[in-house]
Amino acid sequence: MNALPEESPDRQSPGDEHQSSLDRVQRWMQAVITHPGGVAAGVASPSAREEIDVDPQQIDQVILPGPAQSPLERLAVYGNAYYARLLGVLRDLFPALRHALGDEAFDAFGVQYLQRYPSQSYTLGHLADHFVQFLQETRPADPVPPTERTLPADDTLPPESAIPARPAPRAAETDDRPSEQTASWPDFLIDLARLEWAIDQVFDGPGPEGQPTLDPEQLRALAPDDWPRVRLEPVAGLRLLELAYPVNDYYTAFRRGLSPEMPGPARSFVAVYRRDYIVRRFALSPQQYELLERLFDGQPLGQAIAQCVPHWPGDLDHWAQALQNWFQRWAKQGFFQRIAVGSDT
């Protein structure tokens, strides 16, 4: 490294001059190699020039050339490694999405995401905070016509869309594909990303481990008149997802190494939660989802049931039996952390 260009007097620290110079170079290098536009754009960026005011043509004032590489090429080694690392994190966070997109398309897509939403946190745990939002923001406004749904060069994609075209089916699989009129490749990808992100958040977030669980003695002690007023609090981290595609099944098939193909659209519902440090998924019917959503919004048991069951098809005996089975399974799975008994509404 060369001697640094002069630092402006008002930024000069009174302390150790070497330490001050090292701090400047580190901040400058961070600004350069993390710049989403590449290291040349990084050198020219205001945040880098605030530290060391050189333009890319004068970069050898800071970084010496190597035997075979220019200063910018040497910096690019670190810039590329930085983005390769972030891309690797995205691959790990969204393995099923990567399977659906294919490696090349996923990586191209990931780079676009990292350029639009550069990492802002010291922890990689926040790297994908905007990923689903990014998918939604860049979703094509209209369904991609079937004629464009082959594996093309990137320039056939809508320029504003980051969602790649769906890979062309292999010849033997075409009959299993959902109808092009009804299937939406971007919506499927968004749903899949939502599920995978939920799994990761439940994995990393607070969970019920170590917390007191529902006490059967407390439940037994309640008088029947209290039952409708019981409010059920979900365990920490539990999430309910409503999806336009059966991506939970897709994800399970992927985890089993079955190389699933894109399913046709079908509303699906799933609870994602954690027990004993294992993230679990529990497929729900529309009725189960509606009831759980009301309960976890804070409605008392009686009110939630009274607002749901009257518009469900079928007779009351059927739903009474179903309710018993559902609550038994949900309690067994550990959906509920605690109860409170309050007013009827």
Add this chain to the structure above:
Amino acid sequence: MKKSHVTRRDFNKLTMAAFGGLVTGTVAGCGGPAAEQGQQAEQGGAPPAEGQASAESGAGEGSGEHEHQHEDETAMADSNLLLEEPHVCRGLNTCKGKGASGDNECAGQGTCATAEHHGCQGQNACKGQGGCGEAPGQNACKGQGNCAVPLMEDAWTKARAQLEKAMAAQNKQLGPAPPKS
């Protein structure tokens, strides 16, 4: 049937059913040592675990490095069960003469279920004899089916498609399904 008027008696019945299930499930929950053993057994057919979340989650950086251990608690389905008899609805028989009437000429042409008919979730008598859900006829155990047998229309469509795949994977022929009667 839409229920425009739910009486207090109906309401009490529904609430009692829900609360009763809650109590039963809590007692049989996954928190105690005995229940733990049951839970492990239940996970036997699930995807293999990749790593312990507790050991690898760590703090700060590294969320992308670990793999999750997670399970699909409702994905205990085994599509191979569709290749076994009895079957849960029309067109799901796996062999000649295995339909409900016994006079079908080919796999996939039976007229109805040969599994014990039932009307609701969890009432199936054995593995592979539950209805509905995402994997009708593929439940791993007694009492794990999602709905009635014979199947409702949506469930039948899924089961038929899954059977066609399972049969094709074994190079077996499946005749056209009989119409819904």
